[in-house]
Amino acid sequence: MESKASAKTITGTLDDGLESLDLPAIWAQVRRQVRPTTFIESARLDRSLGHDIRLLLVSETFQETGSFKLRAALAAALHSEASHLLTASSGNFGAGLARAAALTGKQCTVVMPHRSAGIKIESVREEGARVDLIDTDQTSRADRVAELTRQIQGVEVVSPYNDPRVIAGNGSLGDEIFEREVPDAIVTPVGGGGLSSGLVTARDRMAPATTVVGAEPALANDAARSLRAGELLSCERESNTLCDGARTLSLGKLNFQILRTGLAEIVEVQETWVADTVRWLFDRANLLVEPTGALALAAVRQRPESFAGQRVACIVSGGNVDPSSYARLLSETASRE
């Protein structure tokens, strides 16, 4: 699965190392070690959406570790000199980095809140990584990461989103989409901006006519506000949106540079649309998604007229949701056309 893209360098004034990376080479490298994404489409889904939208679901729920994050983590691990990788994550990036470290023969430590779900802790440990549990009432993640950085020799801290290798790795998903077809639009969840930036850079090289649209929880709309203001803004505190993968306080700096011109717009998605879309995917696509995984399709369902008549690729970013939350989502939502 070699990338078909040519190896021209990215244009612009990115100051954080993305321009020095050979993106198509990294996409090919990542794709050799991850599961291909799962494409799902059907006339039934299109009928239910209406507005002559032709939907292509691009699901990373069956990616190893259950989300797209392995792509980012793998690119970081492959292009790190360090023998030991360190990150703070209670979620998908931690599992992805643990797996990436295992694949590249490095050690790995993941700082996690001691209240993390048992199955999430277990999935990091199963990959052979060390889990460092902290009481977040006593110690901040940042402080603990700083402390471990001093203690562990040859360690490198990896950011889940604000890193050119992370953007390059996530771009491999764009490479897969454009190798299959060139949709009118790609809709992607926006948290720290690592996935959306990866898709924008792939689009710039492979399919310049495709628009990339962000989907962000209205409850955590720092990226939408940043794009409107033309400067990088933050949320004051972590939102309690259902979409735990999009609770980041702000975009990464590098990501903001890419997204401010690269995204056509950001749809601010209401929580009710997220919950309803988790259920919609259960009812109509037999697809099990975490709330953040439903965010892109929820944006389309909230504002279908913006996508009328288009072929729309919706990224389903992951499927790791704890069973009690999922059961509650199914019970509380009623299916609607």
Next chain:
Amino acid sequence: MESKASAKTITGTLDDGLESLDLPAIWAQVRRQVRPTTFIESARLDRSLGHDIRLLLVSETFQETGSFKLRAALAAALHSEASHLLTASSGNFGAGLARAAALTGKQCTVVMPHRSAGIKIESVREEGARVDLIDTDQTSRADRVAELTRQIQGVEVVSPYNDPRVIAGNGSLGDEIFEREVPDAIVTPVGGGGLSSGLVTARDRMAPATTVVGAEPALANDAARSLRAGELLSCERESNTLCDGARTLSLGKLNFQILRTGLAEIVEVQETWVADTVRWLFDRANLLVEPTGALALAAVRQRPESFAGQRVACIVSGGNVDPSSYARLLSETASRE
């Protein structure tokens, strides 16, 4: 996607028309109109199973209409002279036949109990079929089908399992598996025997060294008892097993002929293993399955020592489960290694 199998005829003394069908031609025909199956495997699943089993999940949950039944229905529709197809089904075969009729330009009527879930009725209607609701306290399905057969001109009644075209259509799933690889074993749910017979006939032609193992709910073990007795036995009444796709009272006659020599064995699966495996697939594979869809893997998990060291392809037959049942299954089971 042409089949690679040669076109030799099946051996044996099948008296119901299977030997007159060109199976590889039908497999190719079906595969041109259905979604390819979804293969899922991971080191994490293998670790969790233990016994050096290398698992290949073969998931039909993303097949159009949400189960493998479209394959059977399509083969029947493509090889029917009738302009109108009729079946009695509250479940997956009804939706599959409705879709197959739409694809082949035929009319379709599906007799369903009036207490069927709204979303199941809707999914048949969405395909343009007529739903004939009956009060099963007043009228039996068989009586209503007989009545409609007299009323509708040019109608043909299609059995969900006891029909050579159904077996041929389901064999297309075997063709997909063997085109990818030749596993040591295929484990498949057994209800009326249409899917398992299809897999056995594909195995006989393409991969004679692969064993095919059936998985049947212990609560509805007519097929296991039939194989032991060497004659076709029935359950006296419909079982209340969780696996609603395997509540059939007996195997079809034609299927029994194929399965009595074609299956290596039938594992009689306990209900607790079915429920637990629905949850296991949620936790570890992000895969949403109906209870019957979990049956094959549940057989392997109940008796892993029988599959030690093998590459085992487990058929996940479908994903159509109503949300309240699924939420209950998630809440009532605890995950275990």
